[in-house]
Amino acid sequence: MYKQKQLGRGMYQLFCVAVGLILMAPIFYAVSISFMRPEEILTTDLNLLPNSLYLGNYQIAIEQTMIFRFIFNSFVVAFVASFVRIILASLAAFSLAFFEYKGKKMFFYLVVGSMIIPSDLLLVQNFFTVARMDLVNTYLGIMIVFFFNAMSVFIMRQRFLTYSKFLREAALVDGCGNFRFYAQILVPSNIPVFATVFIVSFVGVWNTFLWPLMVTNVNEMRTAQMAITMLNIAEGSASYGPGTVMAAAVIILIPSIAVFVLFQKRIVGGLMTGSVKG
Amino acid sequence: MKLRKASLGKPVSALPLKTKIFQRVEPYLYLLPALSMLILFTYYPFITNVIHSFFTVDRFRRVRAFAGLRNYSRVLTDDSFLQAVGNTFIYVLATVPISIVIGFALALLAKKKTRFSVVYETLFALSMAISIAVIAMIFQLAYNPSMGAINQLFGLSISWLSDPSTALLSLIIIQIWSNIGYNFLFMFSALRALPEDVMESSRMDGAVRSRLLFQIIIPLVSPTLLFLLMSGIAHAMTSASLVLILTTTHGATGQPGGATEVIMSFIYGRAIMGTNFNVAYAATTVGFVLSSIVMALALVLDRKKVSYDV
Numbered sequence: 271m272y273k274q275k276q277l278g279r280g281m282y283q284l285f286c287v288a289v290g291l292i293l294m295a296p297i298f299y300a301v302s303i304s305f306m307r308p309e310e311i312l313t314t315d316l317n318l319l320p321n322s323l324y325l326g327n328y329q330i331a332i333e334q335t336m337i338f339r340f341i342f343n344s345f346v347v348a349f350v351a352s353f354v355r356i357i358l359a360s361l362a363a364f365s366l367a368f369f370e371y372k373g374k375k376m377f378f379y380l381v382v383g384s385m386i387i388p389s390d391l392l393l394v395q396n397f398f399t400v401a402r403m404d405l406v407n408t409y410l411g412i413m414i415v416f417f418f419n420a421m422s423v424f425i426m427r428q429r430f431l432t433y434s435k436f437l438r439e440a441a442l443v444d445g446c447g448n449f450r451f452y453a454q455i456l457v458p459s460n461i462p463v464f465a466t467v468f469i470v471s472f473v474g475v476w477n478t479f480l481w482p483l484m485v486t487n488v489n490e491m492r493t494a495q496m497a498i499t500m501l502n503i504a505e506g507s508a509s510y511g512p513g514t515v516m517a518a519a520v521i522i523l524i525p526s527i528a529v530f531v532l533f534q535k536r537i538v539g540g541l542m543t544g545s546v547k548g
Numbered sequence: 549m550k551l552r553k554a555s556l557g558k559p560v561s562a563l564p565l566k567t568k569i570f571q572r573v574e575p576y577l578y579l580l581p582a583l584s585m586l587i588l589f590t591y592y593p594f595i596t597n598v599i600h601s602f603f604t605v606d607r608f609r610r611v612r613a614f615a616g617l618r619n620y621s622r623v624l625t626d627d628s629f630l631q632a633v634g635n636t637f638i639y640v641l642a643t644v645p646i647s648i649v650i651g652f653a654l655a656l657l658a659k660k661k662t663r664f665s666v667v668y669e670t671l672f673a674l675s676m677a678i679s680i681a682v683i684a685m686i687f688q689l690a691y692n693p694s695m696g697a698i699n700q701l702f703g704l705s706i707s708w709l710s711d712p713s714t715a716l717l718s719l720i721i722i723q724i725w726s727n728i729g730y731n732f733l734f735m736f737s738a739l740r741a742l743p744e745d746v747m748e749s750s751r752m753d754g755a756v757r758s759r760l761l762f763q764i765i766i767p768l769v770s771p772t773l774l775f776l777l778m779s780g781i782a783h784a785m786t787s788a789s790l791v792l793i794l795t796t797t798h799g800a801t802g803q804p805g806g807a808t809e810v811i812m813s814f815i816y817g818r819a820i821m822g823t824n825f826n827v828a829y830a831a832t833t834v835g836f837v838l839s840s841i842v843m844a845l846a847l848v849l850d851r852k853k854v855s856y857d858v
Contacts, residue, residue: 286668287671289671290668290671293672293725296686297674300686312695317700358585380591381582381586385779387590388839392589392597395597396593414589418589423582428771452578466737479789494679495679499681516685516689519682519685522679523682527674527678529677
């Protein structure tokens with residue numbers, strides 16, 4: 271009986287892992303292609319695994335492009351922008367969830383309403399704003415449009431609304447100021463939701479390539495996504511074949527997957543403890 | 549008299565004036581940094597766009613003359629724009645529900661903590677860590693008619709991205725793949741946050757289990773579902789990255805022959821690759837109106853089913 275149950279559980283886990291691996295097949299495909307010689311890739315026969323670990327694609331990607339500088343730029347932009355974003359969003363959500371004041375409803379609708387404004391399309395106008403602020407070719411110029419995000423405010427407000435009102439009242443009666451309540455009680459006890467928003471934000475900023483493309487025009491300020499699209503444009507030329515593009519793609523994937531896996535552990539464990547409300 | 553209870557526990561009138569003023573402005577101070585960014589980079593450019601759409605502007609975006617609704621009538625009678633609107637709706641209707649259902653199904657699979665659950669939780673969520681530019685290029689190779697894995701694997705000979713009948717479908721498949729991780733992570737968090745006893749009763753037999761799913765679990769996670777639906781629609785209505793990366797060639801967006809043109813790529817083609825700001829501004833406003841209608845519809849449809857415990 272017991273053994274059978276355990277076997278069933280093992281099969282279940284095996285099934286889940288298999289589903290996950292099938293889901294991630296495109297990534298394994300890219301890794302596999304990145305180690306193939308050009309003649310292995312260019313064939314019409316199905317070739318899922320490289321014959322040998324060929325490193326030439328990586329050599330071209332690393333030696334002929336500034337790929338590590340691009341990754342560094344992407345990291346700085348995504349990290350700082352996400353950090354500023356969770357601070358701005360949590361302060362706004364704190365205000366919207368815990369206070370009663372004139373115009374609160376209107377501000378909330380301004381936040382929610384902005385979610386349906388196509389942000390990509392505002393880029394041209396925003397470029398002129400950023401250019402007027404003299405922020406072209408700066409990290410701040412790339413980051414500044416990502417500081418505010420309506421969804422982050424929305425998620426945090428939803429979470430704060432379910433937060434125990436009694437705890438706040440008790441804190442205020444004890445002479446704890448509003449800001450101290452925010453910084454010392456609310457933020458530490460909502461780390462899981464902060465982690466969620468941070469990951470979503472980091473990935474989102476890391477993913478964008480059109481805005482950085484517009485506000486930068488020097489090579490050393492470019493981000494990883496732009497580098498990839500440039501390799502893509504050069505795909506037809508002799509130097510960058512599909513193997514090199516896949517090698518560059520894998521190099522770019524490593525840091526983002528690493529960051530994600532690192533935070534994933536925190537988020538899954540954290541969300542469970544965080545959701546147990548007092 | 550309106551006495552705001554900014555500080556609970558103490559009567560407001562007993563506090564010194566300075567404290568009272570501070571308590572009045574305090575909530576606005578917390579809102580100010582976020583709000584100023586919101587206005588500067590969302591509402592200001594948006595309103596500028598709407599105003600400009602009623603004027604004729606030159607290619608340096610300088611206002612030349614009042615145009616009334618002329619820009620709009622030009623856009624709304626433009627066949628390529630109407631095709632873009634149609635494609636956008638197909639794109640939204642295909643990508644949003646399917647990726648939420650898959651994300652939810654994976655969350656149900658993973659909801660019970662097991663020894664290897666960390667492994668498959670990570671695999672299920674991982675697609676959100678992969679940039680659209682990178683995954684677009686992986687699929688571009690996989691879709692390649694001769695050396696791509698998809699045709700080789702299934703023995704097909706389809707020109708996925710250059711055949712008008714499969715091009716949009718090809719982009720939809722990539723978008724769904726890309727959305728799964730995000731949807732999974734939110735549904736998974738929502739499921740794990742449910743009370744223990746709800747999850748415990750999932751040991752029951754099939755019939756009861758499906759009733760549990762539809763009558764207890766789905767209503768409980770409906771705020772998360774609504775959030776994913778709304779953010780999914782908002783994103784899909786305005787997304788153009790895949791079109792711009794994969795089906796834009798020689799300065800023409802939404803190839804082949806407009807088969808993958810969506811509202812946003814249409815606007816890009818006019819405003820950034822070309823300098824036809826008149827059409828672009830009007831198309832932008834139309835896009836905004838359409839997406840707000842769809843969002844409102846989603847809200848109304850879900851109002852009845854969603855349980856808010858706020």
